Amino acid sequence: MMDTRALETALPAAGEAVTFAGVPEGMTAPVLADAARLAARAGRVVLHVAPADVALARLAAALSFFAPDVPVLRFPAWDCTPYDRTSPSAAIVAQRMAALAALAARRETGEAGALIVLTTVNALSQRTAPTAMLEGATLHLRPGMLRAPEELAQWLAGQGYERTGTVMGPGEFAQRGGILDLFAPGADGPVRLDFFGDELESIRRFDIETQRSTRALDALSLQPAREVVLTDEAIA
Known part of the structure; x- marks a missing residue:
């Protein structure tokens, strides 16, 4: 010792x-x-x-x-x-x-x-990326909250996430109707958000290979996927 x-x-x-x-x-x-x-x-x-x-x-x-x-x-x-x-x-x-x-x-x-x-x-x-950008851009999600999946998809695209047909790696997301898959940077794996209308019903981890859900999450916090996010303020 x-x-x-x-x-x-x-x-x-x-x-x-x-x-x-x-x-x-x-x-x-x-x-x-x-x-x-x-x-x-x-x-x-x-x-x-x-x-x-x-x-x-x-x-x-x-x-x-x-x-x-x-x-x-x-x-x-x-x-x-x-x-x-x-x-x-x-x-x-x-x-x-x-x-x-x-x-x-x-x-x-x-x-x-x-x-x-x-x-x-x-x-x-x-x-x-400056600390203020990261702190101000964090999005907290919980089952039961109201947020349209299309609105969340727009937020993800604006924060540097890449829209794909199937999520395979960090920084990607895919939307199929009321189901939105995403893989946040640094996360253990991708998550699947299941919506009923504008209500977020569940947040679950899923396996990339099988596409099957593995476990439910009580909450999810998302940050930008890129160090340079081209917002109006950043461009100015």
């Missing part, structure tokens, strides 16, 4: 950020885990900046072994350059948006549990 007295001294209850450097190779994951548990007492988050995405992936794997109880958010860099003809891959966009949404929700609810955010130098140098 590690001696955490140095960490306890370095992590104040409030005030400026604390920076760690020069951690011996192989000890990064245990140090981060202990730091996250201690920082959680003050409602703070531990951020680790890796040199590249490969190192980030290795550290995430190590943390799943050394600290399976500590949540880890991955915020990777785009796999393309700004103004490139190609867009970032859907998987990377989903990871980035999931991390941003989780941090925004944590700030909104005041949650203070342990949390580690893994990112890279390149990722930090790239502009992304």
Whole structure:
């Protein structure tokens, strides 16, 4: 077991950020885990900046072994350059948006549990969605509420979700009458919203392969699927 007295001294209850450097190779994951548990007492988050995405992936794997109880958010860099003809891959966009949404929700609810955010130098140098946009664009759904499926489909399209015939990956949605399927970035899987007229009757997880519902959900919170949402304010 590690001696955490140095960490306890370095992590104040409030005030400026604390920076760690020069951690011996192989000890990064245990140090981060202990730091996250201690920082959680003050409602703070531990951020680790890796040199590249490969190192980030290795550290995430190590943390799943050394600290399976500590949540880890991955915020990777785009796999393309700004103004490139190609867009970032859907998987990377989903990871980035999931991390941003989780941090925004944590700030909104005041949650203070342990949390580690893994990112890279390149990722930090790239502009992304402002916190105010994420907090203001969150949509909360519950069975029994009134909202037309066509209105929800328009909201999803406006928040960067891609309309498809069948939902297969994060950031996609499909509508068939009163049934609307969607896959939110960072979610464990897609969900199916079943409407009766304008009333949302049920929210259920479903399996992509079989298209069968797996379990019911009591509520669902949705955030934008893209870091750049072309609203009138954003274009202006």
